[in-house]
Amino acid sequence: MFDFELLKEDKKSEARLGIIKTNHGSIDTPIFMPVGTQATVKAMTSRELKEINSQIILANTYHLYLRPGDELIKDAGGLHKFMNWDKPILTDSGGFQVFSLSDLREIKEEGVYFSSHLDGSKHFISPEKSMQIQKNLGSDIVMAFDECPPYPAEREYVENSLERTIRWAERCKKEMEKSNQALFGIIQGGVYPELRKRSVEEMKKIDFPGYSIGGLSVGEPKEEMYKMLKHTTPLLPTNKPRYLMGVGTPEDLIEGIYHGIDMFDCVMPTRIARHGQVFTSKGRITVRNAKYKDDFTPLDKNCDCHVCQNYSRGYIRHLIKRNEILGVRLTTYHNLYFMLNLAEEIRSSIRDDHFINFRYKFYQKYEI
Amino acid sequence: MFDFELLKEDKKSEARLGIIKTNHGSIDTPIFMPVGTQATVKAMTSRELKEINSQIILANTYHLYLRPGDELIKDAGGLHKFMNWDKPILTDSGGFQVFSLSDLREIKEEGVYFSSHLDGSKHFISPEKSMQIQKNLGSDIVMAFDECPPYPAEREYVENSLERTIRWAERCKKEMEKSNQALFGIIQGGVYPELRKRSVEEMKKIDFPGYSIGGLSVGEPKEEMYKMLKHTTPLLPTNKPRYLMGVGTPEDLIEGIYHGIDMFDCVMPTRIARHGQVFTSKGRITVRNAKYKDDFTPLDKNCDCHVCQNYSRGYIRHLIKRNEILGVRLTTYHNLYFMLNLAEEIRSSIRDDHFINFRYKFYQKYEI
Numbered sequence: 187m188f189d190f191e192l193l194k195e196d197k198k199s200e201a202r203l204g205i206i207k208t209n210h211g212s213i214d215t216p217i218f219m220p221v222g223t224q225a226t227v228k229a230m231t232s233r234e235l236k237e238i239n240s241q242i243i244l245a246n247t248y249h250l251y252l253r254p255g256d257e258l259i260k261d262a263g264g265l266h267k268f269m270n271w272d273k274p275i276l277t278d279s280g281g282f283q284v285f286s287l288s289d290l291r292e293i294k295e296e297g298v299y300f301s302s303h304l305d306g307s308k309h310f311i312s313p314e315k316s317m318q319i320q321k322n323l324g325s326d327i328v329m330a331f332d333e334c335p336p337y338p339a340e341r342e343y344v345e346n347s348l349e350r351t352i353r354w355a356e357r358c359k360k361e362m363e364k365s366n367q368a369l370f371g372i373i374q375g376g377v378y379p380e381l382r383k384r385s386v387e388e389m390k391k392i393d394f395p396g397y398s399i400g401g402l403s404v405g406e407p408k409e410e411m412y413k414m415l416k417h418t419t420p421l422l423p424t425n426k427p428r429y430l431m432g433v434g435t436p437e438d439l440i441e442g443i444y445h446g447i448d449m450f451d452c453v454m455p456t457r458i459a460r461h462g463q464v465f466t467s468k469g470r471i472t473v474r475n476a477k478y479k480d481d482f483t484p485l486d487k488n489c490d491c492h493v494c495q496n497y498s499r500g501y502i503r504h505l506i507k508r509n510e511i512l513g514v515r516l517t518t519y520h521n522l523y524f525m526l527n528l529a530e531e532i533r534s535s536i537r538d539d540h541f542i543n544f545r546y547k548f549y550q551k552y553e554i
Numbered sequence: 555m556f557d558f559e560l561l562k563e564d565k566k567s568e569a570r571l572g573i574i575k576t577n578h579g580s581i582d583t584p585i586f587m588p589v590g591t592q593a594t595v596k597a598m599t600s601r602e603l604k605e606i607n608s609q610i611i612l613a614n615t616y617h618l619y620l621r622p623g624d625e626l627i628k629d630a631g632g633l634h635k636f637m638n639w640d641k642p643i644l645t646d647s648g649g650f651q652v653f654s655l656s657d658l659r660e661i662k663e664e665g666v667y668f669s670s671h672l673d674g675s676k677h678f679i680s681p682e683k684s685m686q687i688q689k690n691l692g693s694d695i696v697m698a699f700d701e702c703p704p705y706p707a708e709r710e711y712v713e714n715s716l717e718r719t720i721r722w723a724e725r726c727k728k729e730m731e732k733s734n735q736a737l738f739g740i741i742q743g744g745v746y747p748e749l750r751k752r753s754v755e756e757m758k759k760i761d762f763p764g765y766s767i768g769g770l771s772v773g774e775p776k777e778e779m780y781k782m783l784k785h786t787t788p789l790l791p792t793n794k795p796r797y798l799m800g801v802g803t804p805e806d807l808i809e810g811i812y813h814g815i816d817m818f819d820c821v822m823p824t825r826i827a828r829h830g831q832v833f834t835s836k837g838r839i840t841v842r843n844a845k846y847k848d849d850f851t852p853l854d855k856n857c858d859c860h861v862c863q864n865y866s867r868g869y870i871r872h873l874i875k876r877n878e879i880l881g882v883r884l885t886t887y888h889n890l891y892f893m894l895n896l897a898e899e900i901r902s903s904i905r906d907d908h909f910i911n912f913r914y915k916f917y918q919k920y921e922i
Contacts, residue, residue, distance in 0.1 A: 225872065229879040232864070254847065254872045262850050262868060270864045479622065482630050496600070496638045500630060504593065504622045511597040511879055 188368035200446030208326040215448035225269040229518040238523040242274040248283035256322035264324030277325035313354040317361040330358040332372040337405040344376040370396040386421040398429040419446035459517035462506040465524040469553035474506040491523040556736035568814030576694040583816040593637040606891040610642040616651035624690035632692030645693035681722040685729035698726040700740040705773040712744040738764040754789040766797040787814035827885035830874040833892040837921035842874040859891040
């Protein structure tokens with residue numbers, strides 16, 4: 187089961203309010219999805235994820251295929267059961283990771299031959315294989331197997347890659363014909379508006395229950411990304427969810443939503459947490475710095491999360507400096523709460539017709 | 555405020571049931587105390603510690619004195635506030651760690667001169683200084699500054715050390731005269747029964763609200779430790795709690811209680827957890843081993859803890875192999891629950907007059 191209901195469109199921007207329904211529950215959009223690469227959102231338990239209102243998480247097909255293996259996860263009863271998460275899961279196709287192995291892979295029409303980054307073992311992933319792996323994982327939302335070209339890339343390269351990605355999308359759809367998992371098509375085209383347009387047109391022809399925008403936030407300037415969004419989202423059907431892959435920061439969330447995006451994911455909140463960095467309503471701070479040594483105020487005075495209600499910057503700084511696991515737990519928990527709460531505040535502002543005002547006020551406080 | 559009430563003495567062993575009352579709440583004895591060396595029980599939050607019924611935790615004076623510094627913790631409002639733990643805390647004296655720095659320290663009558671194991675900086679800890687640090691930390695139960703001789707050690711060395719430890723105990727008591735923290739005297743004497751006896755006699759003369767037994771579990775054979783306990787605990791006053799420092803395993807808990815001990819602490823449950831080892835009712839297993847790869851049963855089928863109710867061996871093994879923080883979190887949580895639950899079961903068995911039977915049945919299942 188998969189359904190998207192568009193509840194509201196903002197009058198002063200492309201922002202939208204919606205609800206996605208899946209077999210594992212519903213998701214309010216716009217939404218931020220915490221990333222659980224290895225079948226775990228780093229340092230978090232499922233019940234903590236629920237406590238901070240995570241409605242859906244993402245897992246990585248490439249990593250889980252290699253270890254512990256998708257067959258093992260199938261034997262465990264699927265990814266939900268394996269990792270003790272009974273809400274929706276979205277899986278990527280593995281494509282992004284495979285194409286990142288630049289020297290270790292060879293792209294052919296039939297699929298991609300590559301060597302594992304772990305042990306050099308030989309593997310082959312085709313559109314069909316990616317679907318089979320994702321079937322074994324049993325995620326609610328499945329990504330088509332695409333190529334994500336690097337930035338910068340010549341137009342000719344991007345165009346050829348895009349045409350193959352379109353052919354692969356058809357094969358993915360065929361492979362998932364009888365599945366009750368929802369397959370999203372992926373829009374590529376680099377920073378070339380005409381290619382983005384062609385990608386949308388062809389993906390719409392194949393017809394997917396949702397569309398992902400890939401190939402952004404891969405090194406291009408922010409302005410370029412926003413320009414592409416501004417160009418691309420209006421071409422997409424309004425009655426399908428739109429997912430901006432691998433994005434991003436708090437400001438990216440606001441700008442993406444402004445341009446009509448419904449779903450986001452990024453490792454950034456959890457990754458910077460492990461380096462002792464946290465979001466606050468005034469911007470990012472590096473709490474491991476010496477200046478926070480005897481600062482006994484919360485990470486963010488305006489935050490209602492369990493960490494900010496119970497722990498101080500000075501204590502968290504001490505933990506991070508001592509490489510104590512609890513330090514990373516507390517920064518991770520807070521950063522994810524920050525992103526999920528931001529998404530919730532944005533939804534509320536769209537509901538109440540003051541999203542533009544919310545966006546303006548956010549930037550007044552938040553130093554990028 | 556500090557009070558110990560002896561509720562019951564077992565008829566068939568030296569086991570006792572009691573209750574300790576402190577300003578931060580009461581503690582049912584016999585009790586196991588999780589260790590929070592750096593003002594954090596590794597990988598655990600305060601609310602998880604409460605969830606598994608931790609009634610008191612231990613923190614290490616030496617580590618906190620060096621970093622972040624006891625003055626900073628005092629400024630934060632004391633250790634309870636700093637680490638967000640509102641139940642009782644016991645601190646050691648720093649002696650054990652200082653004396654472990656064999657090449658970096660010099661023992662004098664006035665105290666110990668030593669170099670930090672971190673940066674080589676010079677320090678001096680005297681009985682008075684140890685008390686002052688522990689006052690800054692604000693723990694509920696404070697340990698006297700003692701020397702813990704290594705094993706093996708010549709009788710003459712142990713005797714001289716013991717006499718100095720007695721003189722130091724008097725100085726500690728004097729320094730704590732006006733404090734509302736409870737100071738425990740420490741029984742030393744190595745594996746020499748007469749020295750243990752002399753230690754008890756002198757410490758009783760000084761008169762403390764509780765007595766710790768130190769210098770055991772430092773490398774001597776288990777039989778030697780149990781022999782010393784059998785010899786020492788009957789010499790101690792029955793109306794004061796007895797704390798066996800740095801001990802131990804599940805079987806040590808049972809044997810210690812059998813010999814009349816009320817309090818235990820050990821890093822072992824949390825340390826082995828970080829190496830992928832867990833306690834089960836059938837003995838210890840190394841869940842990171844390949845044989846558990848596709849074992850989708852809980853760590854311990856007989857365990858009611860959150861981890862065993864929600865996660866499988868196969869999943870935890872996957873996490874540990876991938877160095878995922880969640881793996882260590884789950885094994886740590888389970889191991890501490892195991893120890894605290896064991897203490898609870900033992901208390902219950904003493905209450906119901908079947909401790910000897912409980913002990914017998916435990917060893918029938920549990921492989922050491």
